[in-house]
Amino acid sequence: MRKIRLACRAFGKWAASNQLRLFPFRENLSxxxxxxxxxxxxxxxxxxxxxxxxxxxxxxxxELPILYGIVCSAIAAMVAPLFASSKHT
Structure with missing residues (x-):
């Protein structure tokens, strides 16, 4: 468990140093x-x-039910903008 915690902290420091943000859309809401x-x-x-x-x-x-394609399209349309950083994407 300690190794996992250390790996998560190391990843967090790396992400912060490379300025990776989880939800970049917050800057554009103002x-x-x-x-x-x-x-x-x-x-x-x-x-x-x-x-x-x-x-x-x-x-x-x-060869899946058609409903799967419709649901996947809807979920992708709702989730993808949360991770986009540009107003034009």
Missing amino acids: DYTSLDSKADLRAAINIALLAIPQGMAYAAIA
């Missing part, structure tokens, strides 16, 4: 406006119109 939210909503609709059929197709190719 200047987020309603115009930004409208543009983001339009972008989300466009991505959903592309990602959901693509997820369904990949699920069909993998």
Whole structure:
């Protein structure tokens, strides 16, 4: 257990020294406006119109239930922005 704790501390120091952040989106929230939210909503609709059929197709190719592709598309769309550091991604 001690080795795991030391490894975690070493990784934490390395991540801090290389300025890796877990949730970089926090810096951008201070200047987020309603115009930004409208543009983001339009972008989300466009991505959903592309990602959901693509997820369904990949699920069909993998011979999985189509619902798996839809759920994976939705989860990816909710989780991915949390780890993006740019306003333009």
